[in-house]
Amino acid sequence: MLTMIDMSVEFIAYTVIAYLIGSLSAAIIVCKIMGLPDPRSLGSKNPGATNVLRYGGKKAAAITLFADALKGFLPVLAAKLLGQGHGNLEIIAMAAFFGHLYPVFFQFKGGKGVATALGVFLAMSLPVALSMLATWLIMAFVFNISSLAALTAACLAPLFVWYWEPDAAFIVMSIILSVVLIWRHRSNIKNLITGAEGKIKDESEP
DSSP: OOOOOOOHHHHHHHHHHHHHHHOHHHHHHHHTTTOOOOOOGGGOOOOSSHHHHHHHHHHHHHHHHHHHHHHHHHHHHHHTTTTTTTTTHHHHHHHHHHHHHHGGGGOOOOOOOOOHHHHHHHHHHOOHHHHHHHHHHHHHHHHHHHHHHHHHHHHHHHHHHHHHHHHHHHHHHHHHHHHHHHHHHHHHHHHHHTTTOOOGGGOOOO
């Protein structure tokens, strides 16, 4: 049975704030501050760390990756510390995640959500997040393809949640995030099938 949701004013406020924080596109902001091209205008046109790496270099990409994860981590951790329980936490987490995907500040055109999802899972459960990170690192090391590593981690996320934190609401949230992550990577999946997907080692500083 799913955990009941407490529709309090605080919960609604936390959810809105989480969405707004998620809507802050780190890739666009970092590139603007560093005088780099808008990531939505080059390459995959995806405002994420991988596309920033292609045209902005490792430093810009690392900052983008960290900031995207942080905006998933902070609102969920804050809500957790302020007493929000399962049911509420999962909705707040999804608000931050979907804020990244559909940011109100950037015409609802956001990134694919991998780093923000990791930040969300980190705030919810350290073992789950570490399991996902380990999966990504292993797959990236073996196959040298970022999207394949991300897709594998996304597919395994519900299993990690079931093993480490078997709460019904958390499991449902992990399934939703995994399905959305896979859908957001549909172009990458097509490239993987055709052998056209780029490798991590091919991404270099301009």
